[in-house]
Amino acid sequence: MTRTLLAIDRVTKNFGRIAAVDDVSLAIRENEFFALLGPSGCGKTTLLRMLAGFETPSAGKILLDGKDISAVPPNRRPVNLMFQSYALFPHMTVRANISYGLEMERLPAEKIRARVDEIMATTQLSQLADRKPEQLSGGQKQRVALARALVKRPRLLLLDEPLGALDKKLRGAMQMELKRLQHEVGITFIVVTHDQEEALVMADRMAVLKDGHLLQCDTPHEIYERPADRFVADFIGVMNFCEGSAEQYGVRAANDALIAGTLPDDLSPGSAAIAAVRPERVALSPTADIANRVSGTVEALAYHGLDLQLHIRTALTEKPFLVRVTADAANRRPVKAGDTVEIGWAAEDTRIFRN
Template sequence: MSRDVLEIEGVSKKFGPLTAVDDVSLSIHENEFFALLGPSGCGKTTLLRMLAGFETPTRGRILLDGADVSRTPPNRRPVNLMFQSYALFPHMSVRANISYGLEMEGRPPAEIRSRVDEMLATTQLGGLADRKPDQLSGGQKQRVALARALIKRPRVLLLDEPLGALDKKLRGDMQIELKRLQHEVGITFIVVTHDQEEALVLADRMAVLKDGKLLQCDTPHEVYEHPADAFVAGFIGVMNFAEGVALAEGGVKARDGSAIAGSLPRAVAGGQAAVAAVRPERIVLFPAGEIANRTSGTVVALAYHGLDLQLHVQTPLANKPFLVRVTADTADRRPLAVGDQVELGWSAADTRIFSN
């Protein structure tokens, strides 16, 4: 078991009458890639700024290696914050940008050269050392900003939407690069993002926040497969919902009177308003044989994504069409068009039930 490098104990932050962060407690492990995730205004950036020292908690404590740093100024914390804008010095070379922090600390020139060379190699920037920022691509600038943040060897590196300025393809490339760098340097990374896919790819664990409150903290797999509530289920990935009433024997009675099979969680009792949920990729098109849940519907829209085809199917279970993900191979073997009648099915084990 990795030890905790950072402990957040009952932290709240108020700005006048507004509570931006509400009684959040988290433990973040050494050498962990941790993601803070949530919609705009959920409190994730405020929490990051408190970890960096730019905001002071209204209540609660932040412990770094067991020491309370809640009121320690940013320059006295072994923590570095990398901003989305990168904030590179435009008149300095890549090497000068990376070495700046060590020079400000008054490190010996030989040590600076050695550590900069090492960081240039780690971030694969060796051939760009003499270039200025305006001669670099977006991905190269991001690596320079990372190198500058990492060269001071912080205990924790905080990243605020680090890939937000990059296009989709470059984002994908840099996600892999970030994971490689974090593994090589062995530093705890905490990233703030509103991009669910990015968090799923990058994080060892993730925390989902809403309205300043922590809703769930777990591995990406657990959060995706076993969301704590309907909000988390809908926010992480894509989810189909059917509102109804929980059945005492298990499952949910949908609005059309049909029963959706699934196990009731402890928080949901029979007769209570509930919502049944299923992921698009768990739904089988034209299911054969026995299957717990079965419904029919009309294809109202098609969305081609290259690797797969997403069907929008209007069913009697819900007002909103169900989304069904079909592989390109399946779509080629059985072409579909708007207006087609289809049958859908999924297992009881793939149903998630939440209070409504």
């Protein structure tokens, strides 16, 4: 187990009567890519600002390498913050932008040149050293801002919506670039994002926050496959929900159908419950051994290239049931709006939450 680099110990931040961050505890490991995820106003940016030193906790401690840095000013922390806007100096070249922080520390010129050359090679900026920001693309500006932050060799790099200014295609490419760079430089990254897909792709672990509270902290796989509650299930990815009453072996839906699944320990039979299943876990024309099955009418189809999303009207829910099938499966079993189909999923793919 990699050792803990940063410990957030029961941290609270109040603004008047409002708790922007409420009793949050996290242990972030050395050389980890960690994501803080949640909707606007959940407290993730406030937490990041406390880590950077721009806000002081109202309660709790922030420990870096076991030392409390809660009251240490930003310029005295081995922490760097990269903003969404990049904040590059427009009159300076790429090299000058990257070396600026080291020059402010009055390092020897030879040492500055060596470190800047090294980080420009890592971030693939060597050929752009003499260009100014106005001559760079969005992705290149992002790499310059990242290089400027990394050249100071912080123990911790904080990234606030680092890809928010990029278009969708470039965002996808830069997600993998950030992951590669983090692995190469061996620095702990903490990224704040509201983009679920971005966090799933980049993070080793992630924390989901809502209204200042920590709801779940785990690997992307665990959070996607085993969300802690309905909010997390709905926020991360796409989910079908079916309300009903808990029974020993699942949830009794409004149409009296039993949706088979395993009740969580904190939910007893008779309680209001909600059954959930991911669209990709639902099959068209399920095999005979599938526990959950229902017939419905195809209302709409959404083509995504690699797969097809079907909107199917069933008696289980008021909203159409979403089913994602691969393009290959869609070719083998063509469907169109108005078709009557049978769908189904395994009991182990049902997630059940308190409603």
